[in-house]
Amino acid sequence: MKLIVILLVVFSIFLMPLPGNAEITSLHLTKKETELGLELYHYNLPIGDRSINGYIIKPEGRGLFPAVVVNHGGYASSSNFGIGVGKVLAKKGYVAIACDYTHKELKRYGLRGPRIGWGAGASEENIFRALKNIEILKGLEYVDRNKILMLGNSMGGFLTVGVIQKSVSIKAAVIIVAGIKNGNPQNSADRAIEVISPPEELVGDISCPLLLLNGADDEKVNIKYPKHFKSLLNRYNKKSQLIIYPGVGHDLLRRNQTEVFEEIFNFFDAYI
Numbered sequence: 001m002k003l004i005v006i007l008l009v010v011f012s013i014f015l016m017p018l019p020g021n022a023e024i025t026s027l028h029l030t031k032k033e034t035e036l037g038l039e040l041y042h043y044n045l046p047i048g049d050r051s052i053n054g055y056i057i058k059p060e061g062r063g064l065f066p067a068v069v070v071n072h073g074g075y076a077s078s079s080n081f082g083i084g085v086g087k088v089l090a091k092k093g094y095v096a097i098a099c100d101y102t103h104k105e106l107k108r109y110g111l112r113g114p115r116i117g118w119g120a121g122a123s124e125e126n127i128f129r130a131l132k133n134i135e136i137l138k139g140l141e142y143v144d145r146n147k148i149l150m151l152g153n154s155m156g157g158f159l160t161v162g163v164i165q166k167s168v169s170i171k172a173a174v175i176i177v178a179g180i181k182n183g184n185p186q187n188s189a190d191r192a193i194e195v196i197s198p199p200e201e202l203v204g205d206i207s208c209p210l211l212l213l214n215g216a217d218d219e220k221v222n223i224k225y226p227k228h229f230k231s232l233l234n235r236y237n238k239k240s241q242l243i244i245y246p247g248v249g250h251d252l253l254r255r256n257q258t259e260v261f262e263e264i265f266n267f268f269d270a271y272i
Contacts, residue, residue: 026045026046026047027043027044027045027136027139028043028044028045028046029041029042029043029056030042030043030044032055034060035087036091037059037060037091038057038058038059038060038087038090038091039057039058039059039060040055040056040057040083040086041055041056041057041058042054042055043055043056043097043099043136045132045136047132052099052100052129052132052133053078053099053100054078054082054097054098054099054100054133055078055079055082055083055086055097055098055099056086056095056096056097056136056140057083057086057087057089057090057095057096057097057098058090058095058096058142059090059091059093059094059095061142062141062142063095063141063142063143063144064142064143064144065093065094065095065142065143065144066093066094066095066143066144066147066148066149066268066272067094067095067096067097067137067140067143067144067147067148067149068086068089068094068095068096068097068148068149068150068151068268069096069097069098069130069133069134069137069148069149069150069151069163069170070082070085070086070089070096070097070098070151070152070156071098071101071130071150071151071152071153071156071157071159071160071163072098072100072101072103072104072153072155072156073103073152073153073154073155073156073157073177074103074106074120074154074155075103075104075106075107076104076153076154076156077100077104078098078099078100079100081098081153081156082096082098082099083098085098085151085153086098088261089151092265094149094268095137095140095142095143097133097136097137098133099129099130099132099133101120101126101129101130101155101156101159102114102118102119102120102123102125102126103120103121103126103155103196106120106155111192111195111196112195113125119195119196120155120195120196121155121158121159121162121195121196121197121198122158122159122161122162122163122196122197122198123159123196126159126162127159127162127163127166130150130159130160130163131163131166131167134148134167134169134170138169144272146171147171147272148169148170148171149170149171149172149173149174149268149271149272150163150164150170150172150173150174151173151174151176151264152173152174152175152176152178153176153177153178153253154176154177154178154220154221154250155178155196156178157175157176157177157178157179158178158179158180158193158196158197158198160173160174160175160178161175161178161179161180161197161198161206161229162198164206164207164208164210165198165202165203165205165206166205168207168208170208171208171271171272172208172209172210172211172267172268172270172271172272173208173209173210173211174210174211174213174264174267174268175210175211175212175213175226175229176213176214176252176253176260177213177214177215177218177220177221177250177252177253178212178214178221178225178226179193179197179212179214179221179224179225179226179227179228179229180197180198180200180203180225180228180229180232181193181194181197181199181200181225182200182224182225182228183200189219189220189221189222190222193221193225197225200228200229200232203229203232203233203235203236203238204236206233206236206238208271209238209239209240209267209271210233210238210239210240210241211240211241211243211263211264211267212226212229212230212240212241212242212243213243213245213252213260213263213264214226214242214243214244214245214252215244215245215247215248215249215250215251215252216244216245216246216247216248217246217247217248217249218248218249218250218252219249219250220249220250221250223244226242226244227242230242241267243263
């Protein structure tokens, strides 16, 4: 009898139902490791004919903790960018959640993705996945559901803009080496941004403060795009700050990690 009880307790760690939406109650959490005061879980959320996969990284303890949805860029994934950034956040007392987006398979499928609505960046499918991450966080007992934040890099930055145009659950957001399209593409890099960017017409729907971080010499996302985004945010009287790093390209987060995260934590701390 004692063995049965122990097995049930262990099994409950791996299948942790969350309250609310029936889809979210099918969430499967598997503990992967405990490292330097952090706990790492893999999650799988089956939805219809597909599933969302990713990771949750949290500080040890019961919380309540603020939480960050981490959105990776093209060619990256939840298992590299998500876990890496998530561990930095968790060491500062934040829960982080990161899933795989369609632009993980950018080389295989290209900007338009494998099917309609599944393109890279701020596509319908990626916004759907990010919104599910928010729902998951709201159902975790150790997360303060009133302190949910978002961080996106590159294509994940464009995705972040698309999400905060639709969700009022995000307290503040950081957008790294991204911006918003201006409808005037001049070259192949500009044309790519026209595909992955959300519409500029919805900037007025954004309800949270933003921190924009960009390299002045970005060869993939020209500095004109974050500047254009900032001008639109100003037009709609949205709280925002744009920081431009001279002599830095698209690898801003890798090259300037220490100072970038210092700006991120100062910004997040001001709004939680």
